[in-house]
Amino acid sequence: GESVGLHLPTLSVQEGDNSIINCAYSNSASDYFIWYKQESGKGPQFIIDIRSNMDKRQGQRVTVLLNKTVKHLSLQIAATQPGDSAVYFCAENRINFNKFYFGSGTKLNVKP
Amino acid sequence: EAQVTQNPRYLITVTGKKLTVTCSQNMNHEYMSWYRQDPGLGLRQIYYSMNVEVTDKGDVPEGYKVSRKEKRNFPLILESPSPNQTSLYFCASSLSADSRTEAFFGQGTRLTVV
Numbered sequence: 001g002e003s004v005g006l007h008l009p010t011l012s013v014q015e016g017d018n019s020i021i022n023c024a025y026s027n028s029a030s031d032y033f034i035w036y037k038q039e040s041g042k043g044p045q046f047i048i049d050i051r052s053n054m055d056k057r058q059g060q061r062v063t064v065l066l067n068k069t070v071k072h073l074s075l076q077i078a079a080t081q082p083g084d085s086a087v088y089f090c091a092e093n094r095i096n097f098n099k100f101y102f103g104s105g106t107k108l109n110v111k112p
Numbered sequence: 113e114a115q116v117t118q119n120p121r122y123l124i125t126v127t128g129k130k131l132t133v134t135c136s137q138n139m140n141h142e143y144m145s146w147y148r149q150d151p152g153l154g155l156r157q158i159y160y161s162m163n164v165e166v167t168d169k170g171d172v173p174e175g176y177k178v179s180r181k182e183k184r185n186f187p188l189i190l191e192s193p194s195p196n197q198t199s200l201y202f203c204a205s206s207l208s209a210d211s212r213t214e215a216f217f218g219q220g221t222r223l224t225v226v
Contacts, residue, residue: 032212034215036217041219042219043202043219044202044217049212049214051212089155098162098168099157100145100215101157101171102156104152104153
């Protein structure tokens with residue numbers, strides 16, 4: 001079956017360090033990916049997306065990298081701050097399929 | 113303020129008692145969907161709607177119904193709730209029917225079925 005999973009359930013980083021959250025997907029037809037952030041007690045919040053015709057996309061303090069060869073994407077957060085503490089999900093979608101598949105999430109803990 | 117509003121935020125009900133969770137968005141979005149979130153399973157899509165009167169099943173539609181009579185509203189209906197539907201539910205909307213745009217999520221509805 002299809003799966004979108006995360007390598008690490010919990011990631012702890014020191015404030016100011018860079019964070020890297022990984023995600024693997026199994027369907028080679030996936031062509032659109034989104035990263036969401038979910039803070040405690042809140043709904044997921046869009047961070048950044050990337051289409052399969054790109055390898056890299058940058059936002060404010062965040063970068064998403066897509067490696068289609070190994071079906072892997074990552075979210076890099078620069079200069080991690082306490083406000084970045086949350087659960088991060090990747091989600092994938094395939095063209096002509098209007099369903100989204102989410103990974104189980106990685107919890108990011110930022111230590112002061 | 114652009115938002116997706118779900119009600120209620122918390123609900124405890126008994127097995128078999130029909131309930132509806134409402135979802136409303138004020139952004140004139142075409143695409144709306146419902147998810148359930150369970151520990152270790154992440155978010156799973158229940159139903160989605162590409163526009164008024166257009167709905168389709170997601171990954172886990174069993175035991176749920178939806179309707180899209182108006183663009184802004186997308187209620188989730190549990191005709192006969194069972195304990196395995198105890199979960200955290202999220203409604204989401206996005207601008208485009210092709211769904212390749214930013215999605216906005218509601219605050220969630222925590223449902224407990226006893």
